[in-house]
Structure formats: C-alpha cells, structure tokens
Amino acid sequence: MPAMIRRAAxxxxxxxxxxxxxxxxxxxTSAVDEIAKYRAALQDGNPAELWEARGEDLWKTPRGxxxxxxxxxxxxxxPGVVKGAYAQLPKYFADADRxxxxxxxxxxxxxxxxxxxxxxxxxxxxGGPGQKSDIEALVAYITSxxxxxxxxxxxxxxxxxxxxxxxxxxxxxxxxxxxxxxQTCHGEDGKRIRLQDLPxxxxxxxxxxxxxxxxxxxxxxxxxxxFQWRLNDxxxxxxxxxxxxxxxxxxxxxMYLARNANGAVFDAPSIKR
Amino acid sequence: xxxLAGVYLGAVAAAAAVFGCATMPTDAQTSARAAAVLKASFRxxxxxxxxxxxxxxxxxxxxxxAGKTPPKDVAERIEKTNLESIVWPGDGxxxxxxxxxxRIAQEGRGKQYSDDPKGPVGGNCYACHQITPQEVSYGTIGxxxxxxxxxxGYSDTMRKYAYGKIWNADAYAACSNMPRFGHSxxxxxxxxxxxxxxxMDPESPVNK
Amino acid sequence: xxxxxRIRATAVGDSTEVKVLMNHEMxxxxxxxxxxxxxxxxxxxxxxxxxxxxxxxxxxxxxxxxKNPFLSFKFKGGTKGEKVQITWTDNRGDKRTDEATIS
Numbered sequence: 016m017p018a019m020i021r022r023a024a025x026x027x028x029x030x031x032x033x034x035x036x037x038x039x040x041x042x043x044t045s046a047v048d049e050i051a052k053y054r055a056a057l058q059d060g061n062p063a064e065l066w067e068a069r070g071e072d073l074w075k076t077p078r079g080x081x082x083x084x085x086x087x088x089x090x091x092x093x094p095g096v097v098k099g100a101y102a103q104l105p106k107y108f109a110d111a112d113r114x115x116x117x118x119x120x121x122x123x124x125x126x127x128x129x130x131x132x133x134x135x136x137x138x139x140x141x142g143g144p145g146q147k148s149d150i151e152a153l154v155a156y157i158t159s160x161x162x163x164x165x166x167x168x169x170x171x172x173x174x175x176x177x178x179x180x181x182x183x184x185x186x187x188x189x190x191x192x193x194x195x196x197x198q199t200c201h202g203e204d205g206k207r208i209r210l211q212d213l214p215x216x217x218x219x220x221x222x223x224x225x226x227x228x229x230x231x232x233x234x235x236x237x238x239x240x241x242f243q244w245r246l247n248d249x250x251x252x253x254x255x256x257x258x259x260x261x262x263x264x265x266x267x268x269x270m271y272l273a274r275n276a277n278g279a280v281f282d283a284p285s286i287k288r
Numbered sequence: 289x290x291x292l293a294g295v296y297l298g299a300v301a302a303a304a305a306v307f308g309c310a311t312m313p314t315d316a317q318t319s320a321r322a323a324a325v326l327k328a329s330f331r332x333x334x335x336x337x338x339x340x341x342x343x344x345x346x347x348x349x350x351x352x353x354a355g356k357t358p359p360k361d362v363a364e365r366i367e368k369t370n371l372e373s374i375v376w377p378g379d380g381x382x383x384x385x386x387x388x389x390x391r392i393a394q395e396g397r398g399k400q401y402s403d404d405p406k407g408p409v410g411g412n413c414y415a416c417h418q419i420t421p422q423e424v425s426y427g428t429i430g431x432x433x434x435x436x437x438x439x440x441g442y443s444d445t446m447r448k449y450a451y452g453k454i455w456n457a458d459a460y461a462a463c464s465n466m467p468r469f470g471h472s473x474x475x476x477x478x479x480x481x482x483x484x485x486x487x488m489d490p491e492s493p494v495n496k
Numbered sequence: 497x498x499x500x501x502r503i504r505a506t507a508v509g510d511s512t513e514v515k516v517l518m519n520h521e522m523x524x525x526x527x528x529x530x531x532x533x534x535x536x537x538x539x540x541x542x543x544x545x546x547x548x549x550x551x552x553x554x555x556x557x558x559x560x561x562x563k564n565p566f567l568s569f570k571f572k573g574g575t576k577g578e579k580v581q582i583t584w585t586d587n588r589g590d591k592r593t594d595e596a597t598i599s
Contacts, residue, residue: 046425059566060515060567062517062563064502065499065564180318184318184319184322185322185325187351188322188323188343188351189347189350190342190343191341192340192399192472192474193474194346194468194472203429207427207428208416208427209414209426209427210426210427234562251400251402254340254400255336256332256336256338256340256341257330257333257336257401258329258330259329259331262328262329262330263325263328263329264325264329267325
C-alpha cells in the first residue's frame with residue numbers, strides 16, 4: 016500500500032503543468048492507479064466469507080426430498096472430500112460418464128443423492144437481491160477449501176482431452192451481431208476494455224492469473240459470482256443468446272481455461288470491483 | 289444475408305461422434321463438433337435468438353484462421369465481399385452531427401438480451417478506443433482515434449473511408465476485431481454518419 | 497432473524513483487533529427497480545460492540561455504508577479466551593447479535 020501511494024504522488028507531481036496529450040496520459044495513468052488503490056483497499060473483509068459460511072452449512076446439513084447431506088457427494092477425491100477438490104476440476108466422472116465442472120457435479124449430487132428434480136436443482140444458479148442462490152454458497156465454500164492448492168487438472172481420459180479441444184475451438188468462434196469471440200477481448204496481451212484490464216486467456220500466464228481468482232465477490236453486483244456466471248455474462252455482452260447453466264459448452268470452455276491454469280496457486284474466493 | 293454455417297454439419301458431427309476410438313478427429317472435425325455443441329448449449333433470450341449463432345461467410349472464415357492473418361487470397365475475398373455490401377449515403381454526405389456521435393460512442397447498450405429492444409443502441413466505441421482527449425476511461429483493444437481527421441486530412445476520400453470503416457471494418461481489414469456496425473444493423477445510417485463526424489469534423493474535440 | 501455475521505477478534509499487544517463482516521442489503525432508499533418504483537431504504541442504523549459488559553465501540557450508520565459492510569476496529573484491553581459481542585439494529589427494527597472469542 017505505501018509503495019502504491021508513493022508512486023501515485025510521484026506521478027501527480029510529474030503531471031502538473033503538462034501539455035494536452037500528456038495531461039490526458041497523466042490523468043489516465045492516475046485513474047488506473049486510483050483503481051489499483053481501491054482494489055488493494057478492498058482485500059480486507061471480503062463478503063465472500065458470508066457465502067462460504069452459508070455454503071459450509073448447506074454442505075453439512077441433510078436436505079432435499081431424500082434428506083441427505085453432501086457427505087456422499089464425490090467431487091473427484093472421494094465421497095464428501097472437499098479439501099483440494101476444486102483445483103482438480105473439471106474432470107471425467109465414471110458414474111456420469113462425462114466431464115463435469117464443480118457446478119455440474121453439485122447438480123448431479125443434488126439430483127442423484129438428495130432427490131431434487133433437475134429443474135429444481137438448476138432453477139436459481141445466480142443470486143440477486145432477496146433471492147439467495149444455494150449453488151453460489153456451496154461453490155464459495157468448496158473453492159475456499161482449495162485456496163493455496165496448485166491447479167492440477169488432469170487430461171488423461173479421452174473425454175477430458177475432447178472437452179479441452181472443444182473448448183479451445185469454442186474460444187475462437189466468431190458470432191452474434193458484433194462478430195465477437197472470446198478471443199476478441201481475451202486473445203492478446205496488455206489490452207483493456209475501458210479501464211478494465213483483460214487477461215490473455217490463450218496463454219498459460221493469462222489463464223493462471225485469471226482462473227485462480229474465480230469465484231469472486233463482485234462489489235458492483237453485491238454478490239458472490241461463480242465461473243458459470245462469468246461465462247454466462249461474457250456471452251450476454253458478446254450479444255450471443257443465453258448460455259445454458261452447466262451446458263456442454265460451459266464445461267468445455269471451463270476445461271480449456273482450468274487446464275491452462277495448471278501449476279498456478281488457487282486463491283479464491285477473491286474480491287473484484 | 290446470413291448463410292447457415294454448415295448444412296454438412298450433420299454428417300461431420302456423426303463422424304466426429306466416434307471420438308475416443310482409435311482414430312483421432314481431424315482439426316476440421318473438431319471445429320465442426322465444437323460449433324454443434326456450442327449451438328446446443330444456448331437458449332434464446334429476449335432479442336437474442338439462436339440464429340445469432342449461425343455464422344456468415346466472414347465469421348466462418350475468420351473462425352477458421354482464429355486470429356492469425358488469413359492467407360492473402362482469403363483475406364482479399366473477405367475484404368472484397370464486405371466492401372461490395374457497404375451502403376453508402378444517397379446524398380454523398382458522410383458527416384452527421386459529431387455531438388451525437390460522441391453520445392453514440394459512449395453508449396454501451398444495445399443488442400444484448402438484457403437490453404430493451406426499443407431502447408438506445410450505441411457503438412460502445414470507448415470500450416476499445418481512445419477518442420476525445422477529455423474521456424480518460426477508454427480501452428486499448430483498438431488503436432487511438434485521437435486527432436483522427438487532423439492527422440489524415442479532411443478530404444472527401446478520407447471521409448468516405450472513415451464512414452466505410454465504421455459501416456464494415458472487414459472491408460478494409462479482413463477478420464478485424466471491430467464489429468460491422470452498419471452491415472450488421474447495429475447502428476442506423478444516420479448514427480454511422482454521426483460517428484464519422486466525431487472522427488472527421490474539424491470542429492469535433494477529436495481534432496482540436 | 498438476519499444471517500449471521502463473521503467476527504474475528506485477535507489479541508495484538510495490549511489491544512484487541514476486531515474485524516466484522518455483516519450480512520445486510522443496505523438499501524439507500526434512492527434506487528429504483530426495473531418498473532421505476534423506489535426500493536425502500538433498509539440499512540443498519542446502529543452498531544454496538546461490547547466486551548465484559550462494557551461498550552467498546554458505538555456507531556451510528558446511514559445509507560452511505562455499502563452492502564455487506566466490513567467493520568474493523570481496535571480497543572485497549574481484551575484477554576484471549578474472552579468474548580466480544582457485536583449487535584446491529586436496522587431502520588426496520590431488525591436486530592442481530594453475534595459473538596467471537598478473542599484468539
């Protein structure tokens with residue numbers, strides 16, 4: 016923090032009495048600095064912890080028509096094992112014979128073990144004012160138990176390889192009214208949209224930095240937002256129709272990005288603007 | 289106007305469904321399967337129908353070369369087709385009102401399924417470009433447009449180019465990241481003229 | 497009753513540092529919903545922290561405080577193993593009290 020303030024002070028001094036373009040550049044740079052300061056100040060007291068607490072409660076409490084907790088839900092490291100589970104997802108699950116990300120696997124357990132219908136299990140994936148999402152809370156808890164763990168998504172099973180290959184192709188699919196693909200914004204180093212820096216998700220470095228910070232408490236949303244939400248909201252802004260929650264495309268894209276993030280230390284739930 | 293991406297998709301998808309067997313799918317098979325899976329993973333919402341996932345020739349070709357420069361003959365074909373489809377102003381006047389152009393450049397809404405179809409539609413130009421010096425909240429996906437007219441001169445040829453570029457960016461740079469604002473019906477012809485004026489009117493703050 | 501707070505109390509030298517995350521919508525009363533109707537104001541008005549029956553912090557809040565507020569403060573004294581209690585009351589008369597052990 017002190018280093019950042021010192022840098023901003025030096026820049027401010029330099030900017031006094033500058034010419035037209037230089038003033039723009041100076042005003043522009045200090046705007047970016049101020050935002051960085053705001054982001055640093057946000058780190059203490061992440062409201063995501065409120066979702067983590069609720070999620071832990073949901074994980075351990077018997078629920079649904081079957082009155083069963085998630086103790087028998089296998090996220091890839093054995094029934095009920097949460098520690099480190101997110102860092103190895105998505106993965107192929109033999110009992111479902113498909114590749115699943117966390118949210119898909121949670122829906123699977125809710126349906127197969129707790130007795131919910133598919134419709135009920137998927138009806139409220141993204142919370143809003145006065146409308147809490149259980150999935151968001153569960154994701155917050157489970158991901159918090161992978162904090163500090165290195166991403167280690169395997170790609171041994173043919174369906175895991177297939178999911179990655181499909182995700183890689185989907186990433187560059189130009190479509191919609193604006194001809195956008197994921198690549199349009201996330202395919203180059205050092206770019207930003209307005210004042211929001213954009214990670215280059217086609218590189219290992221970019222994927223590592225970005226994927227390890229989701230889910231996140233989005234201050235502007237006042238909600239804990241998951242990776243399924245992130246994909247859904249990207250496509251909305253790309254002028255595509257609506258991405259279906261836990262659809263095959265959402266899993267393939269998650270596989271592509273999570274696998275590219277391998278080796279990086281997972282550090283979520285984080286807090287973002 | 290938009291051709292369906294692949295009537296052949298069915299056959300290729302069937303072939304590609306043999307994944308996990310001894311033969312690895314070709315690159316083309318993977319692309320075709322990705323497109324099929326993608327389309328099956330969306331639902332229509334508001335003004336965004338599933339037809340938005342159908343690719344026209346330009347989108348299809350540009351997907352194939354995925355951000356790399358397409359081969360010269362492909363690039364030329366894309367640019368030629370897009371140039372030919374530009375709707376030029378009937379009165380030969382390329383410049384509208386730059387003040388309205390600035391409003392259009394600032395407006396980020398339009399065409400999303402969360403947008404009211406009767407609501408404002410903008411170009412969201414500041415998402416990618418620096419434009420007037422007063423606006424510090426600008427993106428860097430595209431080049432700076434500051435002093436656009438001042439640096440290039442205010443000839444009729446230049447005005448026509450600016451209009452054409454906004455109408456259909458692929459006419460001048462195949463597989464450009466920039467949306468084809470006029471061609472795809474995002475902005476009206478008057479709006480395109482207004483944004484052209486933002487860049488090419490000597491009175492616009494862009495050129496001061 | 498509203499959702500629980502998250503409280504962490506740590507002994508730091510001869511003081512105790514307390515960090516509290518509160519679950520609250522904190523509506524300012526200025527926002528309008530999609531239909532144009534004003535969303536009624538709903539925010540925490542007072543916060544009290546007590547230790548050993550004594551008030552160590554008393555605060556009056558208003559609509560300027562954001563959603564899911566985070567409060568961090570220090571008070572002189574406090575022994576490990578003892579409890580710190582936080583209570584908030586909002587403009588609807590809703591109340592919430594939680595406590596944490598000083599570690």
